Amino acid sequence: MANPMEQFEIKDIAPIEYGQYDLSFTNSALWMALALVSVAIFLFIGTARPQLVPSRWQAAVEYLYDFVRKMLDDNVGPEGRKFAPLIFSLFIFVLACNMLGMIPWVGSFTPTSHVSVTLGLAVLVFVIVCVVGFWKHGLHFFSLFWPKDTFFLLAAFVALIEFLSFLSRPFTLAIRLFANMTAGHVLLKVFGTFVVSLGLFSDLPIVLGILPLTVTVALTGLEVLIAVVQAYVFALLASIYLNDAINLH
């Protein structure tokens, strides 16, 4: 039985060394590049000839962009619109990575199932939140952690907890996405191997494999849903964190 973790193996395609640093172009980088290319194609076709009455592709691009803009309006307010390009890029990149990983092919790879990738994106969000917060409010940004109208000792205690939870945000953001993707792909792989091992049962060939196959098909549908939902959750949390930085409380 194949190891269900094997699908997450990083393989070098073009080894690159820069000084002592390993910057190899790996399968992960390849699939990130594929995600970028598919997003680029989608955006390019959608905006090739922008019209007042949009074509289908243009309507799709506009719908996605409007969706992100509306999310920022709802969660951040009018000042959030400046961050629409960033949140839009995050959303569409994560979505493309998640969806490309759903291609049922042995060579496909999900970059977002690697905590290195999700942590990179989450740290980007965290850094931007901190920069925006200090830029807008200076040291007053720390009042984000201080509960109002509370007994001093209790407030200090709450502030400590709030601060720790703030620091843990990039990790929770990264691990939520990475764990969802990894768990889904492991599950699919496990049921996929069941199809083969049960289908090869010599006294009753094929028949026993049908049940795990059905489950795999159903799980694939579920994983597609999760791929979309997790991309949305990532973008939503990023905008909620931005709201903290822009509006404090």
Place this chain on the structure above:
Amino acid sequence: MPQFDFANVFLPQLFWLSVLFAILYFGVVRLTLPKLGKVMEERENKVSGDIEKAEKAKLESDKLNEDYETGLTLARDEARKMLADTKSKAAASVEKKSANAQKKADEAIAAAQVEIEKARAAAMKEIEAVAADGASSIVERLTGKSPSKAVVSKATKSVFG
């Protein structure tokens, strides 16, 4: 799990992620959004402009409708007034004519009555004279003597009063 083999997987992935995500972000900002934003703004302007135009047209049509309504009411009022005037004029002229006719008739009646009265008086006088003649001739026959005129006229007068 290969994901936690940070020594080998972290750096190359982070490097390519940074490169590719930067390309995506700047591509979105430089290429996609200007086009998209422009057309979306244009559409918003067009829609709001169309709505404004439609509102204006509606206002105008409302005003026209109002004008029409007031015109209609005015015309109706005028027609009603004219009708009433004509009616009252006709009634007045009828009244006048009938009053004239009445007057003429009254005059004619009065003249006829005077005439009748005169005729009657003349007839009475004649009858009186005939009666006096008759009476004096009757008395003459009975008595053989004609009575004096004064007595006869006294007697007839007492009868005819």
